[in-house]
Amino acid sequence: MKEPMAEPHIALLRKGGLHILALTRVGADNRWWATAADGKPFRITRQQIVWETDIAILDSGLSQWIGEAEQVAAETDVEEAWKVVQGEVPGLSLTDLAELVWSPAVESVQIGALLLCLFTSPLRYFHPDGLMLTPLSEADVAQQIEKRAQQGQAVDEESSFIAWLGGTAEIDGWTHRQQSWLETVRQFAFEGDSSTAAKAVKGWLRQFPKTMDPQRQAFDLLVWRGEIDEDEFFTLRRLGYPKSFSDEILAEADRLAAAEITGDENRRDLSVLAVFTIDEASTVDIDDGLSVQRTASGYEVGVHISDAAALVPAVGLIEEAARERMTSLYLPEAMLPMLPRQLSEEAGSLVAGSLRPAITLLAQFNDVFELQSWELCRSQVRSACRLSYEEADAALLDASALYGLELDMLSSVAQPLRHARLVAGALEMDRPELKVRVDEDKNVAVFVNPVPTPARRLVAEFMVFMNNLVGTYLRENDIPAIYRSQDPVDMEDIPDTSVDAVRQYHILRQIRPARLGTAPGLHALLGVDPYVQVTSPLRRYTDLVNQRQLASMLDGDAPTYELEAVKAALFRADAMLRDLSRAENERQRYWIHKLMSGKLGEEFSAIVLDARDRDYVVELEAYLIRSNVYLRPGTEPGDTVQLVLQEVDTWRQQAHFRQAD
Known part of the structure; x- marks a missing residue:
């Protein structure tokens, strides 16, 4: 490349990703300037200059000169010249190459055209090396x-x-x-x-x-x-939740399901107890059961949890699959298990009539239902009967029904447990329960249970009872565990209303998310301290981790996990369990909106939850979904209004209503 010239000369520039011919000069400000075919000067840097020539052109003739050079370039092919010199000469100057392409006495326009050909042609035949052009090889x-x-x-x-x-x-x-x-x-x-x-x-x-x-x-x-x-549920893909297990994992599940449980010397035989389970009629992964019997001094209550820790080694393919999923997902159209079905629905499930490994809480109560003592043990149990919630509710009303007497005793024991939690600050909300089911033909059915039934309350009470006592046991023995805590709710701004839906709406807005941590603490909404989750080890990974810690202690062994390993499990669980819970709720809302998309123009009853000027928050009684609606003046929270469905957007899961006339 030549040294900068004082007078304007033609050069090839890089500008905006292109190669162009322009007249370049150093201005009075000692900076580089260029003028292209449009005649407008513009600033350039020295680095934009690809090749300088000795060609001097007047500004008045620049546009015509560049136009002619571009036309000649369009008609020129340097391939023939390359074929002549390739392999014959190591390099040649720009002028030498021009004389090879054209006859001697080359004009300046041809020099400019050749520069354009060399640097803008789809195929490059020469490589610039200083002021020389080196022919490229055939390869x-x-x-x-x-x-x-x-x-x-x-x-x-x-x-x-x-x-x-x-x-x-x-x-x-x-x-x-x-x-x-x-x-x-x-x-x-x-x-x-x-x-x-x-x-x-x-x-x-x-x-x-x-x-x-x-x-x-x-x-x-x-x-x-x-x-x-x-109806693809793409949130699952975004979260990385697998829909199925690999053949390798299923084969390992078959092997584990067929293996005999080791450590029987530490396992108490409780198969004589009349254990029974209470679940949804559709439940297939049954991981908890109850028993109760009269004793000389009162009552013995047993809470029996499937011993998943005995089935799933802490290292291996099944452990990796469980850790990847973190929880079973219960979607309206399908249940996606955390563990392969051979374990969650067969070997680990407390199926009626089958002997199963369990971890048992045996609690002794006196005749006035005061807790006297309790113990935890690894056990083997045989469920005698499976009840649905509906059957259990019916038996609670009829002591002569199957397990009616046992359920009556359990209900009597549960009442003071519940009362103690309420006194400790537990917040009990009788929020309706929503169930959405979708069959193979994509028919959507929605069920709303107005309030938790007695059977549901009873089962929940004993699960809280066991989780509290297991937490106490782990804390007292200084065993690293995943505790769950939650701050009290500030009730000061909760409106004084007799309408449960309005009260619950405002309470839910005040509730702060529960926290997972390795330090025990108060779970204010449940009214217990401490609290761990250990009663769903077939369907929730944190329960499995806690159960392994408990099982190792009961066997007299060192904890399965050191503190840092528990923290690592907790770190992954904390965010993922929240995301998956939101995914379950999102999927319910999707199918409800899908169902509603076929009901445009129909009327729905809704309860007004909150008022913001004339923009009201309402909740549909039929589907428990909320929406913002413009209502007539004078409407108050707690009122029931009739709404007409105008539009449904299933993608955004939004529904738009107007107030009925």
């Missing part, structure tokens, strides 16, 4: 040709893929590249802007009608193309 040029062919093929493949995505063409044989693009669009449809593919997919989508929601557009296009189901 180098062949490599460029191959690359161009591949790029051309990629462009064709991309064009046909975009046409397929838009529905204007079909693809007979999918290339690997097109299959990867399809997965890229799928990833964006599931993950949106958080996807690494967002920029590329948005570029493709710009070729279709404009939308304010590209992610939704990608999803709809894939549904239209039959690549994903319109």
Whole structure:
């Protein structure tokens, strides 16, 4: 490259990703300036100059000169000159090359044209080296040709893929590249802007009608193309929750399910106890059971939990699968178990008539239902009977019914336990329970239980009872565990109302999320201190961790986990369990909105929960979903109003109503 010249001379510049011819000069400010074909001067840096020439052109003739150079460049091919010198000379000057392309007495326009050819041609035949041009080898040029062919093929493949995505063409044989693009669009449809593919997919989508929601557009296009189901639950993919187990994991589950439980010398035989279970009629992973019997001094209550720690080694494929999932997911259309079904529904489930390993709490109460003593042990139990909540509720009203007497005794024991928690500050809300079920044909059914039934309260009371005592045991023995705590609710601003739905709405807004930690503490909403979760080890990973800690202590062994290992499990569980709980709620709302999309124009009863000017928060009595609605003046929280469904957006899970006339 030559030293800077004082007078204006033609040079080849880099500007905006292009190579252009321009007249360059050093201005009075000692800075570089250039003038292109449009005649407008602009600032440049020294680094933008690719090649300087000795050609001096007047500003008045610059535009015409550049135009002629560009025209000559379009008609010039330097390939023949390259073929002549390739392998013959190590290099030549720009002028030498120009004389080879044209006859001697080369004009300045041809020099400019040659520069454009050398640096803008799709194929490069010469490599600049200072003021010399080195001919490339045949292999180098062949490599460029191959690359161009591949790029051309990629462009064709991309064009046909975009046409397929838009529905204007079909693809007979999918290339690997097109299959990867399809997965890229799928990833964006599931993950949106958080996807690494967002920029590329948005570029493709710009070729279709404009939308304010590209992610939704990608999803709809894939549904239209039959690549994903319109009811696909993409939150699961975003959270990384697997829908199935690998063959290797299932084979390991078969092996563990068939293995005999070791450590029987530490396991108490409680198979003579009349253990019975109470669950939903549809429950298949039964992990808790109850027993009660009269004693000389009062009552013995047994709470029996499936000993998942005995079934699932702390190291291995099943452990990894459980840790990856963290919990079983109960979706309206399916149940996705944390453990393979061979373990969660068979070997570990307290199936009636089958002997199963368990961890048991035996609690002694006197005749006035005061707790006298309690102990924990590893056991083996045989469930004698399985009751649904409906059957248990009926038996609580009829002592002559199957297990009616036992349920009556358990109810009598549970009442003072519940009273003690309420005195300690427990907050009990009789919020209706929502169940959404979707069958194989995607028929949606919604069930609302107005308040928790006596049987549900009874089972919940004894689960809290055991979790509290296990927490006490672990704390007193200084065993690292995952404790659950929650701050008290500030009731000062809760409105004084007789309408439960309004009161519960305002209380729920005040409740702070429960915390997981390795330090025991008060669970104010339950009214117990400490509190761990250990009663669902087949379906929740933190329960399995706590159960392993308890089991090792009962066996007289060192804890399965040191404190740092418990913290590591807790760290993953804390965020993921919240996300998965939200996912379950989100899926319920989706199917409810899907059901409602077929009910446009229908009327629904709703309770007014809160008033913000004339924008009210209401809750549909039929589906327990909330919405903001514009209501007539004078409406008060607690009022029941009739609403007409106007619009449903299943993607955003939103419904829009107006007040009925």
